[in-house]
Amino acid sequence: MIEIKIYKIICEEYGVSLIELLSSNRRNKVIEARASLALKLRKAGFSLQEIGALIGNRNHSTIIHLIEIAERNIKKLSTV
Numbered sequence: 001m002i003e004i005k006i007y008k009i010i011c012e013e014y015g016v017s018l019i020e021l022l023s024s025n026r027r028n029k030v031i032e033a034r035a036s037l038a039l040k041l042r043k044a045g046f047s048l049q050e051i052g053a054l055i056g057n058r059n060h061s062t063i064i065h066l067i068e069i070a071e072r073n074i075k076k077l078s079t080v
Contacts, residue, residue, distance in 0.1 A: 002044055003054055010037045022056040031066075032073060038063050039070035 011018055014033035021033055034055060041051045048060035055063070 003041065003046075006037060006040050006044070010040070024056070031069065035066040035070035035073070038066040042067055 007018055007021065010016075010033050011021060014029055014036070016030050016033045020027075020030050021037065023030075038051050038055060041054060042048075042063075046054070048063045051063045052058040052060055055066075058066075
C-alpha cells in the first residue's frame with residue numbers, strides 16, 4: 001500500500017516514529033512531518049477525509065492547515 005511506504009519515508013526523513021506521527025504530539029518536528037505526510041498523500045490522490053483518517057482521525061480542516069504548513073515550508077526552502 002502506498003501510504004505505508006509514505007509513512008516510512010516521512011518517519012526516516014524527519015526522524016520521528018510512526019506513533020509520534022499519528023499521535024497528538026505538537027512538537028515542531030512532528031508537525032512538520034505530519035504536514036509533509038498530508039501533502040504527499042494529497043498529491044497521491046487521497047481526499048481530505050481519507051488523509052484525516054490515515055493521520056490519526058483528524059478532520060478535513062486540520063488536513064487543510066497541515067497542507068498549508070507544508071507548502072509554506074517548501075516556499076521557504078526554495079527562497080534560500
